[in-house]
Amino acid sequence: MGQTKNVFRLLLLTFGMFGFGFALVPLYDIFCDITGLNGKVSGPTFVSYDEELQPRSMKVTFVTLNNKNMPWSFKADSPQMQIETGKDYLMNFTFTNTTLEPMVAQAIPSVSPGRGAKYFHKTECFCFEQQYLAAGESITIPVKFIIDPEIPDDISSLALGYTLFDVTEQFAYK
Amino acid sequence: MSAVIESHHDDHHHGPAKGFSRWLYTTNHKDIGSLYLWFSFIMLFVGGAMAMVIRAELFEPGSQIVSPEFYNQMVTNHGLIMVFGVIMPAFVGLANWMIPMQIGAPDMALPRLNNLSFWILPAAFGVLLSTFLMEGGAPNFGWTFYAPLSTEYAPPTVTFFIFSVHIMGASSIMGSINIITTILNMRAPGMTLMKMPLFVWSWLITAYLLIAVMPVLAGAVTMMLMDIHFGTSFFNAAGGGDPVLFQHVFWFFGHPEVYIMILPAFGIISHIIETFSRKPIFGYSSMVYAIASIALLSFVVWAHHMFTVGMPIAGELFFMYSTMLIAIPTGVKVFNWLSTMFRGSLTFETPMLFAIAFVALFTIGGLSGLMLAIAPADFQYHDTYFVVAHFHYVLVPGALFSIVAAVYYWLPKWTGYMYDEVLGKTHFWLSFISVNLTFFPMHFVGLAGMPRRIPDYAMQFADYNMIVSVGAFLFGLSQLLFLFNVLKCVYYGKSATAEVWEGAKGKGLEWTVDSPAPYHTFETSPDLTKPQTNS
Secondary structure: HHHHHHHHHHHHHHHHHHHHHHHHHHHHHHHHHHOOOOOEEEEEEOOOOOOOOOEEEEEEEEEEEEEEOOEEEEEEEEOOEEEEOOOOOEEEEEEEEOOOOOEEEEEEEEEOOHHHHHEEEEEEEEHHHOEEOOOOOEEEEEEEEEEOOOOOOOOOOEEEEEEEOOOOHOOOOO | OEEEHHHHHHHHHHHOOOOOOHHHHHHOOOOOOOHHHHHHHHHHHHHHHHHHHHHHHOOOOOOOOOOOHHHHHHHHHHHHHHHHHHHHHHHHHHHHHHHHHHOOOOOOOOOOHHHHHHHHHHHHHHHHHHHHOOOOOOOOOOOOOOOOOOOOOOOOOOOHHHHHHHHHHHHHEEEEEEHHHHHHHHHOOOOOOOHHHHHHHHHHHHHHHHHHHHHHHHHHHHHHHHHOOOOOOOHHHHHHOOOOHHHHHHHHHHHHHHHHHHHHHHHHHHHHHHHHOEEEOOHHHHHHHHHHHHHHHHOOHHHHHHHHHHOHHHHHHHHHHHHHHHHHHHHHHHHHHHHHOOOOOOOOOHHHHHHHHHHHHHHHHHHHHHHHHOHHHHHHHHHHHHHHHHHHHHHHHHHHHHHHHHHHHHHHHHHHOOOOOOHHHHHHHHHHHHHHHHHHHHHHHHHOOHHHHOOOOHHHHHHHHHHHHHHHHHHHHHHHHHHHHHHHHHHHHEEEOOOOEEEEEEOHHHOOOOOOEEEEEEEEOOOOOOOOOOO
């Protein structure tokens, strides 16, 4: 009888699909990475561009947001700047731990509109690591970025948003 | 000594054991089928009571009876119970009862597994319902439990919810393995795949869907569990995770899941329509292919639940067109049902009335589904009562009506007694009128912008909501009539013949055994390779 064989195959399928559920996590990240979907931006990038592409002028807006009950003060030096594509720019962000406890924070970036994300290259960003601040301490960190000249013409402005998360608990043991 | 053993041995073979242990230890497919059906019947009244609370709260605008927090718990548990505790167990119960009898097998392939897969279900729902008595209250994040609402912002009872979903999943997977193995290994000689009754076909495909997606659901809730208790960040943006990922994983399970809740209905309705039309089903093989293609398509349409979450235009177009494609095999099925009835010699017993209502009202639900599939229009419909109207039309006069029809259709075979036809028809007409009274006006308030999952609403929706609530109370009450009719049939019914229905001649092996079906049927399988006498 093929019964045992059938049951075995179906069990295999069950465990395979359980694994597939978890495989969706890296698959999703890869998919977002390739398409620049969801406004997800990749790690530090060093790119050179075709010199023949004409630079054009654009507006970049900086949005800072505190998640949930995050008590820090978190601000960009200026809410927006006029830039030209293909050139290096720098914007300073100031973090202040307003509490009486040492804390660790993590900023998560997001670019809007989402399809502009893959043209937004950050060569240096505090979002690549966590910030540790003692009680009442303050720090100013720059973000360095270049907007890819290949960015579609119909995108006339980009917004770079940061959400600041309290990750003290996750990193307390470090 | 040996005489004692022998007499025990004999008892076992003569019939069921006595008392509660019969049900606890049973490995008989008919007993387990009855257990599943009674369990789902009880849960129908539990989930239905929650719906009554919801409709009582929405009878008038403003806060009436329950707190918004409790309202959210009602909405969540109503959904979970109706999906996992009513529709799915009822179909599994019907599969247990009918599949061995329809394919000429003595029992299910794995009888002990069968017992286990039923008995962990009451445990799962016991765990879920016990959260109402706990601090923080029952789950309140909707049956779709989107993260981070169900992780970071959830009540502490979410862990019980996760555990209970794991058990429900295990039960469904074990049931499906059993059903597939039974169908593939235990058919009577001569019953080739393309000669199987359509109910068997629809369950074979449904069982594969279950095995493919229930583990993904288990994975999703496991990720939630790890995010909540073990510091991972699958859905937590602070740690590099993504809440939108949750929706993709959930709907990868969720869309095949909604077909799991309707495909067995297609099988049931096909049998009932051919019996009461006194004709063989029109386009048998196209029915099989239609079910199979609906099942395959269900894996590539999930993101139509997420149009407003944001995706590139190419994604929206892909999911829009693939969703609309499903209308084609579904249209084939509706066409075949109508063609079976066309020029048939129809009679309108209760099962047939429910079956015809299924065809008409399920099609309405399908049409509003097509409207929702249109990506640009969905931005208006999303999360309104229009969506509520849509999925209730496919699940209540769709899935639930098919189960009620199946119970009326096969009840004489199970019990050996006829139900009361007048009561049955009364039940039908009350249900038919009230189900439309309940769900049709939801289309209007939805299009006008009334959001779902809200305990209060603006004044302009007041009149329709009152009508909806009256319809809902009537529908709830008329199901008591159904319970009464089933009990009356069991205790006071008139004896039924083996064939039960005039049109059931030659419509399947289940009609060749006595009514009630003996405790053990087809211990020697019928040989279908020989020409059949019951033409």
